[in-house]
Amino acid sequence: MSTNTWNNEYHIALEGKDLQANAMAVDCTGTYVVLAGRRYVAIANLEEEDSLKKFPRQSKYDVGTAEWNPTLHNKELCVISSNQRLEVLTWRNEELTQTHSLRAHTRVITDLNWHRFDPNLIASCSADTFIHIWDIRDPRRPTISLSAIAEASQVSWNRISPNILATAHDGDIKIWDQRKGTAPTKYIAAHLSKIHGLDWSPCSQNHLATSSQDNTVKFFDVESPRRPEHVLTTTSPVWRARYTPFGNGMITVVVPQLRRGENSLLLWNTANRSTPMHTFIGHRDVVLEFEWRSQKPGDTNYQLITWSKDQTLLVWKIEPFLQKLCGHEPEESKDPNDPVYSEIIESVKKSNSLTKVQPLLQEFSLMNVHIPNLEVINLDPTDRSCTVKATINNFVVNLQVLFPLAYPHGVPPVFQQTSSNINDKITSSLLQTLNHLAQQRVSKNRTCLEPCLRQMVTTLEQLSRDQENDKVVNTLYIEQPGVFSGLNDAYIPFPKTSGAKFCSVGMLVCFGRPVHRRLSNKIDSTTPRALSALENIIAKRNNSNYMTVSAYYFQKQRRPAKQAAAKPKALVLVYDALRLFFVDRQLAEEYILDGDVGTVCKHNAAAAASVGRCDLVQAWTLAELVAGPQQAEEEMTWAAHPFGSKLMQSLISHYASQSDVQMAAMLSCIFGKENDTSCSKKTSMKSLKSPTQFASGKRWFKNGGSPYHTIPPADVIAEGWVIPTLKTTRSTSLDNLRLEEPAFAPPPKNPSSSLYEYYKLAYAETLHRWRLIYNRAEVIKYMCAPADPHKGVQFVTECHGCQAPINQCCCNNCKRLSLQCSVCRISVRGSANCCIICGHGGHTNHLQEWFQTRDTCPTGCGCRCLMETAELFNT
Known part of the structure; x- marks a missing residue:
């Protein structure tokens, strides 16, 4: 380990090829770093060379996370997670010992976090959906257990408020207050993809940053969590996003599991989120963890510690110019009279004059400033900056380029847009192109100013042409609809202006145009047949402007100044038409299916009598009588009764012809096939043949019939014609009935199975829409439809x-x-x-x-x- 040899902006503090560590943490003093993996737990002193000490682990599980206690009172304590337990380690007298083993989770621990004020509290979260708060003074059980429905992937204590913590669950965030029970106080629907990182603001107790798989970092105010205050968009999924200890900065790193070659860290200014301020390039593999090292007294340079998959630990020096890019003005706290400090200053000046300024000055002197459409305003090698202005068609862009001290040796310049008249989308595209080109050149230690400026002009010219083309297209299709609408709109049906529709739970929904619009003009009294007819109506009004359908029917009314300007409204009316149908919700709640056939029929007859349905009472009484022989003599089933099978078939077909799907489905469930092994429920009937006689001779959807009648009557279904599969249902909870017989096929020899299944499924859909979930489940148990054959890829x-x-x-x-x-x-x-x-x-x-x-x-x-x-x- 060496703390004196720096390679541009970082130095290699440690190389541990045999550690295979995937967790890293820096203690609160900035002196020690812990590296934990399946084989070893290692401790290294960042102030000394060759101070690495390795302690073998006797575990078959890897380490998920590691963290030092953030308080000086317990600065020697470190905790690591291994599968379902937490191991609290003590680093004292150059020895590492385990002092506590905390076990309560039933699945792997995903994250942990020490309390920032109480040195004895730890919060842990797991895939078992629990968040446990531990007090190491009583390690036997958690002091508080918080339960969530989804897996908890992240947990973080608030940096200012000691009682608040946040947890991440897939794409959602929950805010907890340990004083207010075990229910979350706030809920934030943050991302549509998984959240990988949480970080509270060090300056405000209400602000929180989240990093996600959806390539964004979002900033929330937990007091108004409906939408994020800001969104930072990157090019890759973000593993961690953490605030810098200075200014408005934030560091982001790509998700390690992706392994896309994104081995660098990005420094952002949260006040200017269009492009990163700086890129830290040095690791040869993806970054696994990074933390800030505590600043030493009198030091103006912060340090960033990173651990990578390449098993190297790098220490990055954050120079003052990077702090200024994040809105922080570092204060010089060194005494200029100190001879050591004076020697450092002279060394830095000499280094700058010999190795830093000269290459940049040479690049400025060799650059061709006569680039078309580009004006070079300022070239300052002392401040290491360049200012240019590009004017292309209607685009005016002012760009400032800042050159770090290490430029061009692996470190690109920073591009900042000072003022322009282009939108954020074009700005983001331009800066992304410049950063990509600059990164390619400095990776080979080449200068990049002139190529970037020429690329800037080319990119703006292309974006300007694209914008002009979009305007031409919009003019043709929007401002002058007559150019193409007459060719195509004649085949587009005009949208409905009124209508009515029944739903399966007895509701009639009606909609129409406002009454005053229908009566205001005779031209509006009829609905056009095609969309092209709208142009003729507008022409009759001597209106040459383009008008959409919604604008035509809902344009503002001219009213006197003293009259209240009420907006025209188109009403949607919903009527309860349940009494017009035979299905009854009260009967659905009281009907039963399980039990002895005679008992079930008697109970259902009493339920029908309670709602005044005498016809149903007679039907259930007949069913009870037919089921009687089975109770009197075990050897004789009621299906063998001379009136048994025919009577049940007649009852089911009667109620089906009357569109009473409720009664038809109930009888089909109770008197189903006993010898059909595909049924999940066995009942008392041996067989039930298809009805053959029907009162109506109608056929549904025959050749030459109307294709608009999409709902067939029940009696026509039984004739063996097309049986609907209910695929148009809006409920995704039902397993749609699929028939093997194709449409328009010859009538099946015994269509009763499919027919009775249709009644059950249609009734189950009605129960689902009534939200009678348990009643629907009982009906579904009596379904006898065979399973669909597998048509996809099979694993063999x-x-x-x-x-x-x-x-x-x-x-x-x-x-x-x-x-x-x-x-x-x-x-x-x-x-x-x-x-x-x-x-x-x-x-x-x-x-x-x-x-x-x-x-x-x-x-x-x-x-x-x-x-x-x-x-x-x-x-």
């Missing part, structure tokens, strides 16, 4: 015992479990995942832990499972 593996190909959980030959976990070598009985390329797999949680730190198959076959599977699906 070989049995480990007899090598026979199998696609089920057990082998048909030797009866062994088919899949063996590649990690634990135990047969898989629960949730499992397999690689499509090599066929190896295992327990889902074992594979997830394995591929968090590795990218090759655990069997040693050499397959890069995640990457090769992703490439397969991308192709």
